[in-house]
């Protein structure tokens with residue numbers, strides 16, 4: 001049996017007719033950038049996310065970048081970010097000229113360790129960027145309390161957790177301004193690149209709308225030096241179709257994660273992900289940890305099961321950040337995780353047979369050692 005890491009087959013079957021009709025009407029509309037389809041999707045996503053404003057943009061990295069820019073964060077400022085995040089969170093901080101200050105995650109949940117945030121705050125700190133990694137919401141109540149105490153902005157990186165929550169409040173609705181990504185493999189994915197910003201702050205929403213469109217609110221009148229970071233009209237139209245399935249798809253992800261948990265719990269040497277009290281996860285990824293990660297991955301691959309490593313090198317050890325001069329050993333939890341994490345196959349339409357096969361092969365691996 002072959003189990004891919006991700007497959008769009010089932011999702012695409014589910015939406016094909018509607019997507020084709022949507023494309024045809026988009027094509028005939030003769031309007032391809034910042035039209036009704038964009039504003040409709042923005043309203044729908046704001047309603048889904050329980051925020052006042054959603055601004056569609058080109059991708060998740062640009063959403064993070066514009067969020068920081070709209071807050072006026074730049075050169076000389078520091079932004080707190082987890083040490084085990086995807087590189088884009090850090091890139092956005094360096095794009096505006098600010099310095100990323102890494103805070104270690106909790107080993108069990110993979111999310112930023114809230115008990116280590118305060119010691120990382122300096123007079124230059126302007127913001128905290130929690131990242132809801134692998135689909136689980138960070139401990140947002142504590143993060144918002146710290147931000148309030150030190151008068152810091154909060155920018156959620158919600159690329160992996162659309163629909164997750166903490167104490168029943170959704171990711172992307174806590175921070176001053178928050179970013180998400182609709183990269184195809186995210187829980188809500190476009191058919192190409194796209195992203196969005198969510199906020200309850202009208203002023204920030206207006207700023208971002210200008211920044212994504214050359215810095216202009218009125219055509220050919222430029223108030224600030226902006227960018228071209230608009231969402232594609234056709235992607236917005238596709239996202240409106242897919243958004244209607246998001247809750248159902250997240251449920252399915254939870255189901256698969258539940259089966260993995262129940263069938264893998266208790267294997268010695270294999271650590272399963274845990275969810276902190278008050279938080280929910282929408283399982284963008286199901287990530288296990290093991291000292292024998294590379295041989296487990298090879299064993300599964302030899303048996304037709306594809307897995308991925310998110311992520312093999314933490315940002316501070318990437319060549320791109322050599323100039324930060326943070327030596328190996330300085331962020332031991334992120335470094336340890338990079339050597340132990342393995343993401344198991346998890347996608348909409350994954351059959352019980354496929355899930356059981358993955359479980360069987362993992363059990364076999366641990367029995368044979």
Ligand SMILES: *Cc1c(COP(=O)(O)O)cnc(C)c1O
Pocket residue numbers: 059060061062085086088089131157159160180181182183193194195
């Ligand atoms: C995917 C992702 C991004 C970037 O989104 P793109 O749309 O690919 O630019 C940022 N942060 C995290 C945590 C992500 O997973």
